Amino acid sequence: MASFRDLLSATKSRIREVDTATAEEAMNGGAVVLDVREPDEYEQGALPGAVHIPRGHLESQIENRVPDRATPIVVHCAGGTRSAFAAETLAQLGYTDVVSMAGGFNRWKDEGRAWSTPRVLSPEQRNRYQRHLLLPEVGEAGQQRLLDAKVLLLGAGGLGSPAALYLAAAGVGTLGIVDMDVVDESNLQRQILHNMERIGERKVDSAKKTLTAINPDVTVVPHDVRLGADNVLEVLAGYDVIVDGTDNFPTRYLVNDASLKLRIPVVHGSIFRFEGQATVFHPYVGPCYRCLIPEPPPAELAPSCAEAGVLGVLPGIVGSIQAMEAIKILLDLGDTLTGRLLAYDAMDETFRTFKVPRDPHCPACSVDPDDLVIAEYDELCMPHPRS
Numbered sequence: 001m002a003s004f005r006d007l008l009s010a011t012k013s014r015i016r017e018v019d020t021a022t023a024e025e026a027m028n029g030g031a032v033v034l035d036v037r038e039p040d041e042y043e044q045g046a047l048p049g050a051v052h053i054p055r056g057h058l059e060s061q062i063e064n065r066v067p068d069r070a071t072p073i074v075v076h077c078a079g080g081t082r083s084a085f086a087a088e089t090l091a092q093l094g095y096t097d098v099v100s101m102a103g104g105f106n107r108w109k110d111e112g113r114a115w116s117t118p119r120v121l122s123p124e125q126r127n128r129y130q131r132h133l134l135l136p137e138v139g140e141a142g143q144q145r146l147l148d149a150k151v152l153l154l155g156a157g158g159l160g161s162p163a164a165l166y167l168a169a170a171g172v173g174t175l176g177i178v179d180m181d182v183v184d185e186s187n188l189q190r191q192i193l194h195n196m197e198r199i200g201e202r203k204v205d206s207a208k209k210t211l212t213a214i215n216p217d218v219t220v221v222p223h224d225v226r227l228g229a230d231n232v233l234e235v236l237a238g239y240d241v242i243v244d245g246t247d248n249f250p251t252r253y254l255v256n257d258a259s260l261k262l263r264i265p266v267v268h269g270s271i272f273r274f275e276g277q278a279t280v281f282h283p284y285v286g287p288c289y290r291c292l293i294p295e296p297p298p299a300e301l302a303p304s305c306a307e308a309g310v311l312g313v314l315p316g317i318v319g320s321i322q323a324m325e326a327i328k329i330l331l332d333l334g335d336t337l338t339g340r341l342l343a344y345d346a347m348d349e350t351f352r353t354f355k356v357p358r359d360p361h362c363p364a365c366s367v368d369p370d371d372l373v374i375a376e377y378d379e380l381c382m383p384h385p386r387s
Helices: 004-014 020-028 039-044 055-065 082-092 104-110 123-128 139-148 160-170 185-189 203-214 231-237 248-262 315-331
Strands: 016-018 032-035 072-077 098-101 150-154 174-178 219-223 241-244 266-272 275-281 340-345 350-355
Touching: 004 082, 016 020, 016 082, 020 098, 020 104, 020 185, 032 160, 055 150, 072 082, 072 104, 082 098, 082 266, 098 150, 139 315, 150 160, 150 248, 160 315, 174 203, 203 219, 203 275, 231 248, 241 248, 241 315, 248 266, 315 340
Parallel strands: 016 098, 032 072, 072 098, 150 174, 150 241, 174 219, 241 266
Antiparallel strands: 266 275, 275 340, 340 350
């Protein structure tokens, strides 16, 4: 029966093995660095930019992490043994340009080559976000980006509730919430952040209790203020994405101009009776809110939900779409709704998408952001007196 030494020797005879200098040259030339050590070894130190897949998970994960089988790969472990077996496995899976680094990480480190202690998720976080980690488009790096991200929600009501719940569950590290209202029993038909025990409580405080109970990784920053020209830039500054669940034109115009000035994408949502809309206003990439609606309609043509009503589940659908768009922006995934308006009709159960061009003469986004004046829009959006 062959000994382990014989097996290792035979394996090495069938693969390509290179020294650390040659491996470093290949890495500098664009080769993928594949670390097949165990998680506890990886956490102690790793090569810059290494893809970490423990040897025991290699067959099940490599195709998602490195889909192109012609990709040059440098495999390493601690000392060069496991990487040899991993290199042979990769060849059997059809990878055509694979080498094993002799001496592994230990020799690399002893020779004084560059390495660092990687930032890793805790065991509890790996368990919590396991379904995200299985997605190659997200993975551990993407989850860490979410944990580092800051999203501001305008409103803790019908749209803000589902958006906040899903963003918190997804692990977005900081959620700011702007709302100066209190919880009313009439809110509970659709504003699922709140409950009967919180009637009369500030909505931002109620939201914070709910969201931190869902995910202790999330920091909730309450902004119990009315947004105005005097504070909007200060409130919005520092956030990566704004999720707009406001229900009035003055605030939408105000947020639009401030987001242009600060260059922060806005995920917009609106609802009315049985219909909802969602889009993304990405400053100077696509249209802004004033490209879509240059002037507010007369008040009689734009009644609020308090006046016209809204089916309780509708904001759940639109708010969830807003959460999805926010995550796509944060992770640079897929095609967002930038330049497109998604319209949902609950009665017909249909979605339609309309292209929204950027207006070259828009009074907001055609102007240099330094020249934009942040002003109140209350008078512009007030109903005209009737004769």
